[in-house]
Amino acid sequence: MNSDHPFLPYGRQSIDDADVDAVAAVLRSDWLTTGPAVDELEAAFATATGAPHAVCCANGTAALHMAYHALGIGPGDNVVVPSVTFLATASTAHLLGAGIVFADVDPDTALMTADTLETALGRAEGGAAAVAPVHLAGQMADMDAIGAVARRAGASIVEDACHAIGGRDGAGRPVGSTATGDLMTFSLHPVKTIAAGEGGIVTTADEALAERMRLFRNHGMSRTDFTATDQAFAADGDANPWYYEMTEPALNYRLSDIHAALAASQLARLPDFVERRRALVARYDAALASLPAHVSAVVRPSGRSGYGAPSWHLYVVLIDFETLGRERAEVMNALRSRGIGSQVHYLPLHRQPFFRQCYGAVDLPGADAWYARALSLPLFVDMQDADVDRVVETLHDICEGR
């Protein structure tokens, strides 16, 4: 470990005094669980994204579960997800009883494309109830092209935007506006662009879907529209003050006011976060481009989708480990020993033993090609320009066998 420099993780939160004050204010208030701070976060998120409804929940996994559930996804349905994503994009649909159809991705961006979706739909026996593109690393999949294919197939669209808060779609609308999908899900995990500790949000333009998600996050408890009128009402016709009905079995996916206050404070910093992350990415790109030709032939930035404006969550390089003559684990360990964290996003889901057991082997060459080369380098708001230079110099040294 190089003790001259602090360790650089691949991602981390940025917390300032305003964030701390926002949380402290909640701790001094009457509410800790879902209360006024959640209402304020939902209103602020709807304003920031232009979405008609924003529904907060416990984390990004809960957001996906709520979104699929709101659409009525269940046994007999297929959901198409790109193979390169975090487990939750698929596991939450699987938990509801749906079949998962893995779509291939562009080998250089790891994004689903209209072509890979089309091919996956061809494998979806009985069609697909939903398609769930993932805006990996913070750049959007081409939702104009994907949306057209999904609509033609009669599938709803759940966009997993857990990496992409702060970006813009092809028409310049904020990610989350719901102009490109029926539901868009976000994670507020600390490595993501805005942190709540744990937290999630779903946006939608559909009031009925929003209401279904609000019920699902709170045990299915309804205090209106009672069906058992014999129990619900007092003799004077007023609803009994203690009374509620369970519309269906559901979960406790509520976000606490403590987390919501932190997320709202972070949301106010989002434009600065996006700008800083873009500047760091530009510095990485320039530093990698200036490496000697024999090094940049084996290490290069991941591809750019060219759709919309990214809000970078990850900085991924593609390394030709075979030509380099070193294994990825060796490179990661060498980086770590010099104070630099890295990560792989992700082991494609079609390679997960669980899904292999469910669906057998699937041939997805784009996902496999991405997986063979991808390495996420440190990217977080409080990184200094010199940190980027150090990461690239260290990677250069390792590639040269130094």
Ligand SMILES: Cc1ncc(COP(=O)(O)O)c(C=O)c1O
């Ligand atoms: C693409 C993607 N989807 C969903 C999730 C789940 O979010 P959370 O960790 O907040 O449950 C993550 C988080 O790692 C993610 O990266």
